[in-house]
Amino acid sequence: MLFTPENLTVATTGASGSILIKNFLQAVDRDRRVKTVNFISTDSALRVMAEELNIEGRTDLLNKLIGAPTAKITQQSNADIGANVASGSYPADAMVVIPCSVGTLGRIANGTASRLIERAADVTLKERRPLVLCLRESPFNKIHLRNMSLAADAGATIFPVIPTFYNHPSTVEDMAWEFVNRVLAHLGLVQENAYQWKG
Numbered sequence: 589m590l591f592t593p594e595n596l597t598v599a600t601t602g603a604s605g606s607i608l609i610k611n612f613l614q615a616v617d618r619d620r621r622v623k624t625v626n627f628i629s630t631d632s633a634l635r636v637m638a639e640e641l642n643i644e645g646r647t648d649l650l651n652k653l654i655g656a657p658t659a660k661i662t663q664q665s666n667a668d669i670g671a672n673v674a675s676g677s678y679p680a681d682a683m684v685v686i687p688c689s690v691g692t693l694g695r696i697a698n699g700t701a702s703r704l705i706e707r708a709a710d711v712t713l714k715e716r717r718p719l720v721l722c723l724r725e726s727p728f729n730k731i732h733l734r735n736m737s738l739a740a741d742a743g744a745t746i747f748p749v750i751p752t753f754y755n756h757p758s759t760v761e762d763m764a765w766e767f768v769n770r771v772l773a774h775l776g777l778v779q780e781n782a783y784q785w786k787g
Contacts, residue, residue: 592776593681594623597673597712598661599705602632603724605687605749606640607764609633610653612686615768617658619777625661626673626680628705632689666704673708676715682775683712686768687724687749690732696721697738709744719744720771747771755783 596616600609609629616622627650629637638644643652650661664671672678685692685705692705696719701707712719721744725732736746751763752770769782 591681592621593718594621595679595681596622596625596775597628597680597683597708598625599628599630599683599685599688599692599708600633601630601685601687601689601692601705602636603687603689603749604636604640605724605764606633606637606643607760608686608722608749608768609637610641611761611764611768612684612771613650613653613661614655615772615779616777617654617660619772619779621777623660626664626671626708627661628664628666628673628708630666630689630692630703630705664704668704669702669707671704671708674704674711676711678711680708680712680717682718682720683708684720684722684771684775685709686720686722686771688721690723690725690728690735693721693723693732693739694735696744697735697742713742713744716743718775720747720774721745722747722749722767722771724749745774747774752783754785 695706696709701710752766757763769779
């Protein structure tokens with residue numbers, strides 16, 4: 589990116605990896621360069637968060653994920669197709685789906701925008717803004733691969749959830765943070781505590 593994004597759309601889906609959205613939201617909440625975040629969660633993501641993070645329900649979800657009240661991040665309903673991020677006139681700078689299920693990938697890749705996440709992604713692509721899809725699935729079948737190709741051809745960045753080991757992580761939390769740091773760096777939001785290979 590040639591600029592630092594100040595207004596982000598951040599979505600999470602029912603793919604495993606709730607620790608990633610938790611860490612991502614914590615990072616952008618404390619990053620002074622980011623001024624506004626619109627957060628969208630699928631119902632499936634809520635179920636996964638309950639199982640993986642022991643966080644249940646929509647009520648006070650952001651406070652539970654971040655650990656403190658936040659004025660910067662606004663939660664949007666995935667059913668609200670008329671939300672601000674559903675329009676190209678809304679000045680979002682970039683969108684990240686973390687983690688991104690292959691179902692969400694398929695709907696984005698094929699222009700099926702019946703819910704807010706897919707509509708916001710469709711708007712991001714049509715306005716030629718950065719869209720990062722942190723895909724979480726293994727192994728991939730040919731449908732997944734075709735949809736990744738379609739989304740990439742439309743302008744999305746396919747950013748699979750693949751951990752790094754050269755930074756010698758000692759915990760799952762270390763792995764999650766390093767992945768989040770790499771996504772943020774890709775958006776032009778390099779984090780001070782991010783590992784950088786020195787060679």
